[in-house]
Amino acid sequence: MFVLVNLKAYPCDPVEVAEAARDVADASGVRIAVAPQAAHLDRVAATGVETWAQHVAPVAHGSHTGHTLAEAVADAGAEGTLLNHSEHRLKLADIDGALDAADRAGLETVVCANNPDQVGAAAALGPDAVAVEPPELIGGDVSVSTADPGIVEGAVAAASAVDPDVDVYCGAGVSTGEDLAAAADLGAEGVLLASGVAKADDPRAALEDLVSGV
Numbered sequence: 001m002f003v004l005v006n007l008k009a010y011p012c013d014p015v016e017v018a019e020a021a022r023d024v025a026d027a028s029g030v031r032i033a034v035a036p037q038a039a040h041l042d043r044v045a046a047t048g049v050e051t052w053a054q055h056v057a058p059v060a061h062g063s064h065t066g067h068t069l070a071e072a073v074a075d076a077g078a079e080g081t082l083l084n085h086s087e088h089r090l091k092l093a094d095i096d097g098a099l100d101a102a103d104r105a106g107l108e109t110v111v112c113a114n115n116p117d118q119v120g121a122a123a124a125l126g127p128d129a130v131a132v133e134p135p136e137l138i139g140g141d142v143s144v145s146t147a148d149p150g151i152v153e154g155a156v157a158a159a160s161a162v163d164p165d166v167d168v169y170c171g172a173g174v175s176t177g178e179d180l181a182a183a184a185d186l187g188a189e190g191v192l193l194a195s196g197v198a199k200a201d202d203p204r205a206a207l208e209d210l211v212s213g214v
Ligand SMILES: O=C[C@H](O)COP(=O)(O)O
Pocket: 006, 086, 133, 137, 138, 139, 140, 171, 172, 173, 174, 192, 193, 194, 195, 196
Protein backbone atom coordinates (compact mmCIF):
# COMPACT_ATOMS: atom_id res chain seq x y z
CA MET A 1 0.00 0.00 0.00
CA PHE A 2 1.08 3.54 -0.78
CA VAL A 3 0.30 6.18 1.85
CA LEU A 4 0.25 9.71 0.40
CA VAL A 5 -0.04 12.37 3.09
CA ASN A 6 -1.34 15.69 1.75
CA LEU A 7 -0.59 18.56 4.14
CA LYS A 8 -2.97 20.87 2.23
CA ALA A 9 -2.68 24.32 3.85
CA TYR A 10 -2.89 23.03 7.40
CA PRO A 11 -0.78 24.84 10.00
CA CYS A 12 1.41 21.85 10.82
CA ASP A 13 5.21 21.71 10.81
CA PRO A 14 5.96 20.12 7.40
CA VAL A 15 9.45 19.05 8.41
CA GLU A 16 8.22 17.38 11.60
CA VAL A 17 5.64 15.41 9.60
CA ALA A 18 8.21 14.61 6.91
CA GLU A 19 10.74 13.27 9.41
CA ALA A 20 8.05 11.15 11.06
CA ALA A 21 6.89 9.82 7.69
CA ARG A 22 10.47 9.02 6.67
CA ASP A 23 11.11 7.13 9.92
CA VAL A 24 7.81 5.22 9.84
CA ALA A 25 8.36 4.28 6.20
CA ASP A 26 11.86 3.05 6.98
CA ALA A 27 10.73 1.05 10.02
CA SER A 28 7.64 -0.47 8.43
CA GLY A 29 8.68 -0.88 4.83
CA VAL A 30 5.47 0.87 3.76
CA ARG A 31 5.83 3.46 1.00
CA ILE A 32 4.88 6.83 2.49
CA ALA A 33 5.08 10.21 0.73
CA VAL A 34 4.35 13.74 1.93
CA ALA A 35 2.81 16.51 -0.21
CA PRO A 36 3.50 19.88 1.45
CA GLN A 37 2.87 23.42 0.27
CA ALA A 38 4.98 24.18 -2.82
CA ALA A 39 7.10 26.63 -0.84
CA HIS A 40 8.04 23.83 1.59
CA LEU A 41 8.98 21.21 -1.02
CA ASP A 42 12.73 21.60 -0.72
CA ARG A 43 12.73 21.52 3.09
CA VAL A 44 10.56 18.41 3.09
CA ALA A 45 12.62 16.69 0.39
CA ALA A 46 15.79 17.42 2.38
CA THR A 47 14.53 15.08 5.12
CA GLY A 48 14.79 12.18 2.71
CA VAL A 49 11.07 11.40 2.69
CA GLU A 50 9.42 10.78 -0.67
CA THR A 51 8.07 14.21 -1.57
CA TRP A 52 5.11 15.13 -3.77
CA ALA A 53 3.63 18.37 -5.04
CA GLN A 54 -0.03 19.15 -4.40
CA HIS A 55 -0.50 20.48 -7.93
CA VAL A 56 1.34 21.49 -11.08
CA ALA A 57 0.00 23.76 -13.78
CA PRO A 58 -0.49 22.80 -17.43
CA VAL A 59 2.31 25.11 -18.53
CA ALA A 60 5.91 24.94 -19.71
CA HIS A 61 8.73 27.40 -19.03
CA GLY A 62 7.64 30.86 -20.14
CA SER A 63 5.35 33.74 -19.26
CA HIS A 64 3.13 32.12 -16.60
CA THR A 65 3.25 34.31 -13.51
CA GLY A 66 1.91 32.62 -10.40
CA HIS A 67 1.64 29.15 -11.93
CA THR A 68 3.34 26.12 -10.38
CA LEU A 69 5.82 24.82 -12.93
CA ALA A 70 6.34 21.04 -12.97
CA GLU A 71 10.06 21.44 -13.63
CA ALA A 72 10.35 23.75 -10.60
CA VAL A 73 8.72 21.30 -8.20
CA ALA A 74 10.93 18.54 -9.57
CA ASP A 75 13.98 20.77 -9.02
CA ALA A 76 12.80 21.28 -5.43
CA GLY A 77 12.79 17.53 -4.86
CA ALA A 78 9.27 16.41 -5.74
CA GLU A 79 8.97 12.94 -7.23
CA GLY A 80 5.27 13.10 -7.98
CA THR A 81 2.25 15.36 -8.04
CA LEU A 82 -1.43 15.32 -7.25
CA LEU A 83 -3.68 16.75 -9.92
CA ASN A 84 -7.34 17.78 -9.90
CA HIS A 85 -7.71 17.50 -6.13
CA SER A 86 -11.27 18.13 -4.96
CA GLU A 87 -10.03 21.43 -3.51
CA HIS A 88 -8.21 22.39 -6.75
CA ARG A 89 -10.36 21.19 -9.62
CA LEU A 90 -9.12 21.53 -13.20
CA LYS A 91 -10.83 21.51 -16.57
CA LEU A 92 -10.38 18.29 -18.53
CA ALA A 93 -7.97 19.94 -20.97
CA ASP A 94 -5.94 21.30 -18.07
CA ILE A 95 -5.69 17.87 -16.41
CA ASP A 96 -4.38 16.56 -19.72
CA GLY A 97 -1.93 19.46 -20.03
CA ALA A 98 -0.77 19.09 -16.44
CA LEU A 99 -0.15 15.38 -17.01
CA ASP A 100 2.02 16.31 -20.01
CA ALA A 101 3.88 18.84 -17.86
CA ALA A 102 4.41 16.27 -15.11
CA ASP A 103 5.64 13.70 -17.62
CA ARG A 104 8.13 16.21 -19.04
CA ALA A 105 9.46 16.83 -15.54
CA GLY A 106 9.62 13.14 -14.67
CA LEU A 107 6.94 13.34 -11.98
CA GLU A 108 4.68 10.45 -11.01
CA THR A 109 1.01 11.43 -11.21
CA VAL A 110 -2.20 10.85 -9.26
CA VAL A 111 -5.39 12.36 -10.67
CA CYS A 112 -8.16 12.79 -8.10
CA ALA A 113 -11.81 12.14 -8.89
CA ASN A 114 -15.14 12.27 -7.07
CA ASN A 115 -16.69 9.02 -8.24
CA PRO A 116 -16.19 5.97 -10.49
CA ASP A 117 -17.37 7.78 -13.65
CA GLN A 118 -14.74 10.46 -13.14
CA VAL A 119 -12.18 7.78 -12.29
CA GLY A 120 -12.79 6.17 -15.68
CA ALA A 121 -12.38 9.51 -17.44
CA ALA A 122 -9.23 10.29 -15.47
CA ALA A 123 -7.75 6.86 -16.18
CA ALA A 124 -8.23 7.46 -19.90
CA LEU A 125 -5.79 10.37 -19.69
CA GLY A 126 -2.98 7.99 -18.71
CA PRO A 127 -1.89 8.97 -15.18
CA ASP A 128 0.09 6.59 -13.01
CA ALA A 129 -2.81 6.42 -10.57
CA VAL A 130 -6.22 7.83 -9.78
CA ALA A 131 -7.61 8.60 -6.33
CA VAL A 132 -11.32 8.46 -5.59
CA GLU A 133 -12.49 10.84 -2.88
CA PRO A 134 -16.15 11.63 -2.14
CA PRO A 135 -15.95 15.37 -1.33
CA GLU A 136 -18.55 15.14 1.44
CA LEU A 137 -16.32 12.74 3.41
CA ILE A 138 -13.10 14.77 3.10
CA GLY A 139 -11.91 16.06 6.45
CA GLY A 140 -14.41 13.94 8.35
CA ASP A 141 -14.04 11.21 10.94
CA VAL A 142 -15.49 8.34 8.91
CA SER A 143 -13.31 6.67 6.32
CA VAL A 144 -14.49 6.32 2.73
CA SER A 145 -13.80 2.59 3.04
CA THR A 146 -16.39 2.39 5.84
CA ALA A 147 -18.89 5.03 4.77
CA ASP A 148 -18.99 4.18 1.06
CA PRO A 149 -17.14 0.95 0.23
CA GLY A 150 -19.04 0.68 -3.05
CA ILE A 151 -17.40 3.82 -4.40
CA VAL A 152 -13.96 2.30 -3.88
CA GLU A 153 -14.94 -0.97 -5.53
CA GLY A 154 -16.58 1.00 -8.33
CA ALA A 155 -13.45 3.07 -8.83
CA VAL A 156 -11.28 -0.04 -9.03
CA ALA A 157 -13.62 -1.53 -11.64
CA ALA A 158 -13.85 1.72 -13.62
CA ALA A 159 -10.09 2.21 -13.81
CA SER A 160 -9.45 -1.42 -14.64
CA ALA A 161 -11.97 -1.29 -17.49
CA VAL A 162 -10.14 1.65 -19.05
CA ASP A 163 -6.51 0.86 -18.24
CA PRO A 164 -5.47 -1.96 -15.87
CA ASP A 165 -2.05 -0.33 -15.46
CA VAL A 166 -3.54 2.68 -13.63
CA ASP A 167 -3.39 2.18 -9.86
CA VAL A 168 -6.38 3.17 -7.74
CA TYR A 169 -6.12 4.93 -4.40
CA CYS A 170 -8.91 6.12 -2.15
CA GLY A 171 -9.17 8.97 0.28
CA ALA A 172 -11.40 10.93 2.67
CA GLY A 173 -11.55 10.31 6.39
CA VAL A 174 -8.74 7.73 6.35
CA SER A 175 -6.87 7.88 9.65
CA THR A 176 -6.29 4.44 11.19
CA GLY A 177 -4.70 1.12 10.42
CA GLU A 178 -8.19 -0.37 10.18
CA ASP A 179 -9.09 2.20 7.51
CA LEU A 180 -5.98 1.30 5.54
CA ALA A 181 -6.71 -2.43 5.77
CA ALA A 182 -10.32 -1.87 4.70
CA ALA A 183 -9.15 0.15 1.69
CA ALA A 184 -6.78 -2.65 0.68
CA ASP A 185 -9.57 -5.22 1.07
CA LEU A 186 -11.69 -3.18 -1.36
CA GLY A 187 -8.93 -3.30 -3.98
CA ALA A 188 -7.24 0.06 -3.43
CA GLU A 189 -3.48 0.11 -3.84
CA GLY A 190 -2.99 3.19 -1.75
CA VAL A 191 -4.65 5.88 0.33
CA LEU A 192 -4.63 9.66 0.13
CA LEU A 193 -5.09 11.33 3.50
CA ALA A 194 -4.57 14.65 5.19
CA SER A 195 -6.30 15.64 8.42
CA GLY A 196 -5.65 12.32 10.18
CA VAL A 197 -1.94 13.16 10.14
CA ALA A 198 -1.66 16.91 9.52
CA LYS A 199 -4.12 17.76 12.32
CA ALA A 200 -3.02 15.03 14.71
CA ASP A 201 -1.52 16.04 18.07
CA ASP A 202 1.17 13.43 17.39
CA PRO A 203 1.66 12.91 13.62
CA ARG A 204 4.28 10.21 14.23
CA ALA A 205 1.87 8.14 16.34
CA ALA A 206 -0.85 8.64 13.73
CA LEU A 207 1.45 7.34 10.99
CA GLU A 208 2.53 4.38 13.13
CA ASP A 209 -1.12 3.46 13.68
CA LEU A 210 -1.85 3.80 9.97
CA VAL A 211 0.75 1.24 8.92
CA SER A 212 0.24 -1.06 11.91
CA GLY A 213 -1.87 -3.53 9.96
CA VAL A 214 0.19 -3.69 6.77
O1 LIG B 1 -5.86 14.90 0.05
C1 LIG B 1 -6.44 14.34 0.96
C2 LIG B 1 -7.85 14.12 0.98
O2 LIG B 1 -8.59 15.22 0.54
C3 LIG B 1 -8.40 13.51 2.24
O3 LIG B 1 -8.40 14.44 3.28
P1 LIG B 1 -8.78 13.92 4.74
O4 LIG B 1 -7.83 12.78 5.05
O5 LIG B 1 -8.57 15.09 5.64
O6 LIG B 1 -10.19 13.45 4.70
